[in-house]
Amino acid sequence: MERSGKQFRKRNAILSCLQHSRSHPSAETLYEALRQEYPDISLATVYRNLALFRDQGIIQSLGTIGGVERFDGDTYPHAHFVCSGCGAVVDLPEAGVPDCSGIAREMGCRVERVQMILTGLCTDCLSRKEE
């Protein structure tokens, strides 16, 4: 990642784009954003590199939301709110993520990650419903 030659330009751009995003984008969303600077970038490249970063633990997957996998460039444990109306995902850093991995460990499991997801309707979708 320190390398910035042409060979890694796109890879770096994908990671950077995700890390600077607040929207917990999907591969497709990142692809659309990256196309502005790299018109010839391929969707496959975005998928490939996201999978790579995910496997390396550099980014995290939030799982499938509305049929599409969403990513987060911030691997620090924090809760997420997912709007079932519009698919928006927002961080809930203050919520913290309680370490309840003890029970799983007692069962002989190795816990590698704890994820907390709240689901519901965001402000926008709620007001949209009023109308």
Add this chain to the structure above:
Amino acid sequence: MERSGKQFRKRNAILSCLQHSRSHPSAETLYEALRQEYPDISLATVYRNLALFRDQGIIQSLGTIGGVERFDGDTYPHAHFVCSGCGAVVDLPEAGVPDCSGIAREMGCRVERVQMILTGLCTDCLSRKEE
């Protein structure tokens, strides 16, 4: 659901099969199980009814695990452990699910569900790694 005539036999069977399962099965897994009693059941019927139950809040979806949506017949809030090795999902009833929905509500969101998922390796997969 009270109706048990031929018309609802399969629908009831799908729900019952899920509710009596410990494995948090996918549509496909349920389909295979149900085929023993209903050889002519269709995978589409399983998908359709699971979506129905899910939308009615009778069951819950655990989201996509290993590319496949998994379901839980128990809607009482409880944490889950997901093994990234074999895809096993186990309940962690004692873990509880802390109500950290206050922060989301302060943001104007309506929280409808809180989900906690631990990911890691189960006992079996750990010992399999040793070998």
Add this chain to the structure above:
DNA sequence: ATGACTGCAAAGACTTTGCATCTTT
């Protein structure tokens, strides 16, 4: 008759993969 449930096959949506090409070492 009318509405509801189902099976089947087709369609859809998202993601992964094979292969040729181009870069860097």
Add this chain to the structure above:
DNA sequence: AAAGATGCAAAGTCTTTGCAGTCAT
């Protein structure tokens, strides 16, 4: 040369949908 990264198009999975047939009211 060899290894790695990418674009393109094809393939692969999982899930949904259209339609005709069947059952219940």
